[in-house]
Amino acid sequence: MTKKIRQAAVIGSGIMGGGIAALLASSGVKVLLLDIVPFDLTDDEKKDPTQRNRIVKAGLDAVVKSRPALLMSPGDAARIEIGNLEDDFDKLATCDWICEVVVENLKIKQQLFARIETIRKPDAIITTNTSGIPLKEISRELGPEFKAHFMGTHFFNPVRYMHLLELIPGEETRKEIFDFMAKFGEKQLGKGIVWAKDTPNFVGNRIGIQNMGSAMNAMVEAGLTIPEVDALFGPAMGRPKTAVFKTSDLVGLDTLSHVFQNAHDMCTDDEQRETFKLPDFLKKMVENNLLGNKTRAGFYKTEKTKEGKRVRKVINPVTLEYEAITTPDFPCLTAAKKARTLEDKIAAILKGDDKGAIFAWKMAANSFLYAACRIPEISDTIIEIDNAMKWGYNFTKGPFEIWDAYGVAAAVERMKADGISIPAHVQAMVDGGNETFYKLENGVHLYYDFASNTYKEVPNSRAKISLAAAKGSGKTVLGNDSASLVDIGDDVFCLEFHTKMNAINGKIVDILDDVLEYVDKNGAGLVIGNQAGGTPGAFSAGADLYFVSNLAKEKKFTELDDFLNRVQTAIQNARYAHFPVVAAPYGMTLGGGCEVCFGADKIVAHAELYLGLVEIGVGLLPAGGGCMNIWKRFVTLLPDSAAKQTDLTKLFVDAFMNVGSAKVSTSAAHARSNGFLVPGDRIVFNRDNLIGEAKKDVLKMVDEGYAPEIMNPLLVMGSAGQEMVNAKISKMVQGGYMSEYDAFLAKRIAFVMSGGEVNNKSQVMEKALLKLEREAFLDFVREEKTLARIDHMLKTGKPLRN
Structure with a gap:
């Protein structure tokens, strides 16, 4: 029989336990969330179920109220049942998976698992989310059947958003158990799986904490400031803006100190054990309760001046006084800002000769060697280490990939010149003429395997398609510097954007007609999808x-109208093509990106989908068919007979509000609830598999005998819809929810969406609706307030409410 997780239990309702419960519930699994009975109950309170569940209820409440949201949809909370470890313990007997997330205390964990062993059903999987206690110690006194079903599942916080899931088999875990958990974690929970060994802090935190410890311990001696270190090890090196010290504030300095101490205590044979020692300034900060974001003061804090202005300050690690932040000014940082590619940015930082570059090189070299020396101690291959840092720490590149970017042999020679010893297996690799840790051959990604001294294929899920690999093997059939059409096999092609933030420009529009013509002649169907960008991307x-x-400032309105017409035509041509088109959106899918998706036959969306028609924020309206297609998605769900008989004004208002108030979904589930995704669309939890899953849908549609939709007139609401919306707009202005200019824009948007000057429930051709969109767009860009909104967005990245 095929194993399934229908009912799971999470024991421990703190931040991590609550996050795991939320992820499981969002993925469709029923969850039993348990915690202890409070110790401080009075005799009367001990009889009250509400009081007995006070701790677990607080944990669930924190999940529901969390921002950013831990649940994909508020309704997912209904899948979580709460209880306590005294009254509800026996309910664990019905669970397919029991995940322990209690305090990091060996004795408490051993006692808990001993109880679970007595009631677990025979095939139940039992896991611990410990990050510091060896699994073999936790399960030492348990029986062979328990150990056969026992392993580690180490999630990273926040659970919904961090891609990494480390799986740690115990010494006696059955292969079919950890194979199942890998498949379940990847497909249903959407995680990137890293196989770790039962070593302290596993993979991600062992490497990550050592890197942070090295930087912290070396910083003061090198004479660098905290902002300088964060600038060097932020986006310029392909790392998050939080870099080293802002990440520490986010994690919590008390938590960080615990992980440091745990690593120092347990990694007794580690050649760099001293880097796990807490710097004196960090010890004193913890003693002074300067713990980061949780105490609103850590390495950074925000203060208010007498005038009420918020000012960011940073702690001086020598004096422990907060000081004004001085913007780092190293030549290597200036060069990195000018560099176009990440590889060039890394080279600018690591190959510079200023004070900052020298420090960055020293830390990078330390990171390279530390990672290399952990194989095979913590993992068997370089892949686990690189993936752990990318998926658990949001690095764009892992240490071996950064080493490749620098040049493996060049880095080795520089380290030798610095008097650094090179590990034998790295030297053997270089001596063998192997120039990189990773390479692409005939469309296959390979990695260097230290165990065999050969290159092996990077293992991938069968559902995963790599556009980079396809392009590397000559599968690009059309393209320019903004978009490419890539052959992804089985007569299916993928249209990929590769502009900044994948914004739609003239070159993308230029290639769309050629793409559709090429696929029509040579293919079975088209996927529109991209793979560049981190999390969420x-x-x-x-x-x-x-x-x-x-174009607007130069008053080239004819050119702008032509551009809009070409966008609309391309999207319409895709919608009515003689082959299936499936869009595969993820992360930010805004404005024109949203309109492209609406022009597809089907959307296969990643669970983390921030979809919306947000043009009103820059004084515009969706003019790529967005106004028409959002209403179309609402009204065409109704049978023709129902549409003719039903009062559609409420439906129209709901559709309009998505555009008029620039609603953006907080997840794919939310996009479904507000009408952006329709019942035929599909949600995929693992972004790595998104292109592959979209391709499956294309082939399924072909196999089922795809026929394009017939372009029929669209039922519109006319003046009745406008009147209803205008009344709502007036109330929103009165309530301060809209400015007068918002109202001006919104009323015109309602006019366009309702079909213009027509009666209620008129039938209007799509061409006429698209013309209304273009006319309104061109009128809007003639307005000074719209140009001010656009300028403000381009300068600040934030909307202007004028």
């Missing part, structure tokens, strides 16, 4: 505002 952040702004 951007399928497309919308139209290229610089392009629109420049």
Whole structure:
């Protein structure tokens, strides 16, 4: 029989336990969330179930109220049942998976698992989310059947958003158990799986904490400031803006100190054990309760001046006084800002000769060697280490990939010149003429395997398709510097955008007709999808505002109208093509990106989908068919007979509000609830598999005998819809929810969406609706307030409410 997780239990309702419960519930699994009975209950309270569940109820409440949201949809909370470890313990007997997330205390864990062993059903999987206690110690006194079903499942916080899931088999875990958990974690929970060994802090935290410890311990001696270190090890090196010290504030300095101490205590044979020692300034900060974001003061804090202005300050690690932040000014940082590619940015930082570059090189070299020396101690291959840092710490590149970017042999020679000893297996690799840790051959990604001294294929899920690998093997059939059409096999092609934030510009529009013509002649179907960008990334952040702004300021309205007409035509041609088109959006899918998706036959969306028609925020309206297609998604779900008989004004208002108030979904589930995704669309939890899953849908549609939709007139609401919306707009202005200019824009948007000057429930051709969109767009860009909104967005990245 095929194993399934229908009912799971999470024991421990703190931040991590609550996050795991939320992820499981969002993925469709029923969850039993348990915690202890409070110790401080009075005799009367001990009889009260509400009081007995006070701790677990607080944990669930924190999940529901969390921002950013831990649940994909508020309704997912209904799948979580709460209880306590005294009254509800026996309910664990019905669970397919029991995940322990209690305090990091060996004795408490051993006692808990001993109780679970007595009631677990025979095939139940039992896991611990410990990050510091060896699994063999936790399960030492348990029986062979328990150990056969016992392993580690180490999630990273926040659980919903961090891609990494480390799986740690115990010494006696059955292979079919950890194979199942890998498949379940990847497909249903959407995680990137890293196989770790039962060593302290596993993979991600062992490497990550050592890197942070090295930087912290070396910083003061090198004479660098905290902002300088964060600038060097932020986006310029392909790392998050939180870099080293802001990440520490986010995690909590008390938690960080615990992980440091745990590593120092348990990694007794580690050649760099001293880097796990807490710097004196960090010890004193913890003693002074300067713990980071949780205490609103850590390495950084925000203060208010007498005038009420918020000012960010940073702690001086020598004096422990907060000081004004001085913007780092190293030549290597200036060069990195000018560099176009990440590889060039890394080279600018690590190959510079200023004080900052020298420090960055020293830390990078330390990171390279530390990672290399952990194989095979913590993992068997370089892949686990690189993936752990990318998926658990949001690095764009792992240490071996950064080493490749620098040049493996060049880095080795520089380290030798610095008097650093090179590990034998790295030297053997270089001596063998192997120039990189990773390479692409004939469309296959390979990695260097230290155990066999050969290159092996990077293992991938069968559902995963790599556009980079396809392009590397010559599968690009059309393209320019903004978009490419890639052959992804089985006569299916993928249209990929590769502009900044995948914004839609003139070159993308130029290639769309050629793409559709090529697929029509040579293929079975088309996927529209991208793979560039980190977490959450951007399928497309919308139209290229610089392009629109420049045409508007130069009063080239005819050119702008032509551009809009070409966008609309391309999207319409895709919608009515003689082959299936499936859009595969993820992350930010805004404005024009959203409109491209609406033009597809089907959307296969990643669970983390921030989808919306947000043009009103820059004084515009969706003019790529967005106004028409959002209403179409609402009204065409109704049978023709129902549409003719039903009062559709309420439906129209709901559709309008998505555009008029620039609603953006907080997840794919939310996009489904507000009408952006329709019943035929599909949600995929693992972004790595998104293109592959979209391709499956294309082939399924072909196999089922695909026929394009017939272009029929669209039922519109006319003046009745406008009147209803205008009344709502007036109330929103009165309530301060809209400015007068918002109202001006919104009323015109309602006019367009309702079909213009027509009666209620008129039938209007799509061509006429698209013309209304273009006319309104061109009128809007003639307005000074719209140009001000566009300029403000381009300068600040934030909307202007004027």
